[in-house]
Amino acid sequence: MKVVRTIVELPELGGEVGLVPTMGALHAGHRALLDRARAENDAIVMSLFVNAAQFDDPADFAAYPRDEAADLRMAEEAGVDVVFAPSAHELFPPDFETWVEPGVAARGGEGDARPGHFRGVATVCLKLFQIVRPARAYFGQKDAQQVAVVRRMVRDLNVPVAIRVVPTVRDPDGLALSSRNVRLAPDERERALALPRALASARDAADPVAAARAALNGLEPEYVEVRDLGDATVLAAAVRVGAIRLIDNVLLEGAIG
Amino acid sequence: MKVVRTIVELPELGGEVGLVPTMGALHAGHRALLDRARAENDAIVMSLFVNAAQFDDPADFAAYPRDEAADLRMAEEAGVDVVFAPSAHELFPPDFETWVEPGVAARGGEGDARPGHFRGVATVCLKLFQIVRPARAYFGQKDAQQVAVVRRMVRDLNVPVAIRVVPTVRDPDGLALSSRNVRLAPDERERALALPRALASARDAADPVAAARAALNGLEPEYVEVRDLGDATVLAAAVRVGAIRLIDNVLLEGAIG
Secondary structure (H helix, E strand, O other): OEEEOOHHHOOOOOOOEEEEEEOOOOOHHHHHHHHHHHHHOOEEEEEEOOOHHHOOOHHHHHHOOOOHHHHHHHHHHOOOOEEEOOOHHHHOOOOOOOEEEOOHHHOOHHHHHOOOHHHHHHHHHHHHHHHHOOOEEEEEOOOHHHHHHHHHHHHHOOOOOEEEEEOOOEOOOOOEOOHHHHHOOHHHHHHHOHHHHHHHHHOOOOOHHHHHHHOOOOOOEEEEEEEEOOOEEEEEEEEEEOOEEEEEEEEEEEOOO | OEEEOOHHHOOOOOOOEEEEEEOOOOOHHHHHHHHHHHHHOOEEEEEEOOOHHHOOOHHHHHHOOOOHHHHHHHHHHOOOOEEEOOOHHHHOOOOOOOEEEOOHHHOOHHHHHOOOHHHHHHHHHHHHHHHHOOOEEEEEOOOHHHHHHHHHHHHHOOOOOEEEEEOOOEOOOOOEOOHHHHHOOHHHHHHHOHHHHHHHHHOOOOOHHHHHHHOOOOOOEEEEEEEEOOOEEEEEEEEEEOOEEEEEEEEEEEOOO
């Protein structure tokens, strides 16, 4: 496995390349993305870049967990060919000034909660697609609105890449895996379980949004909404537990893929 | 020569492809772009698309000259392999919503005179680069700020294409060729010559902007400015002659290429 820090060092990979964009702090959810990419492509590139441009909150950016040694071990185990781990300067030099501005897909939900977040996501994803030129790129269902924004961007700007979505991986207690979960205290983690439980219980309700809101067991949602991913619709919600913001979603219609 | 109207019909072209994006109404300036592309690439694609998204003025869009039969003749003579002439709906379907937003390069000059113009230019160019995947794309020096915006976009978003600039082609009287020139009445055309003359006379002045303003022979400039193209700086100006807006520029430093 090759680890490269700059664009010019990236090797030419033969055949079809699968790209798994990550911000590091890898967990079993990322592993599922890597395994799917490994199965469907001739070579895989994993990017590892904590993208400041998509953090609306500098404190969240500073606190985002980083453990590159562990990330590289998981990437190696998963059969990654190249890890692309650029500096902030490599992707966003000081005079960077051209942004990808998403539209309706970026409104509501995470877009309203985190101003500028999806501009940062869309821009860094477009850049990675240009740099790596993958046939397929892999995203987790958990970041459902990110999937919607990236798919719209790819369609609107005619980017030659297929966006694949991999179902959310959960701990045995039902909590969706997230790099931010390590920051939950034990009692916070217990309270956080109301989020996946409320979403699961609301899936088949006549009004899933109202049903999920009613089942959150005292957690105050930032939003609960139905989101279209192109090939599926999901019931998505965000809650704050202590200092940690958590998001989750469940499939309502269609299929994740 | 193949003429295609939809993205899916575009043939796979072997080797390195040169792209010449045009809005039709081809003149000898476009021919210079096509000739350069022909000399440097294995195959050339010419796009022919009057991009409503880059017209701030609907009347200008409606009046923009269109003569596809003549354009196709010139393309054939120039050895174009594929003309890509999509409908507006093919590139900008009604629910299109993801835009490329340029920054500083789009300010001043044409950017201030034509709000939204460079957003439209940057977006359609990125789309064409994704669709055609050229090794090189060809632009005229005359649209100097367009060159600056497209080069910044390509650099910022890591688009794998080289931007080539071809020197402005002029009529024997010095007027830069433009598709809009056909709309000038004879007396307007005579007055318009003050623009290239003022720019040429100001090139070597200590203050080229002031010198050009002073030499415009009564034409009122929208702007006169020095613009950085990355590898060259130019002295650029815009004037209105009757109903027609004309732009022009001359090299100050560096080399056009």
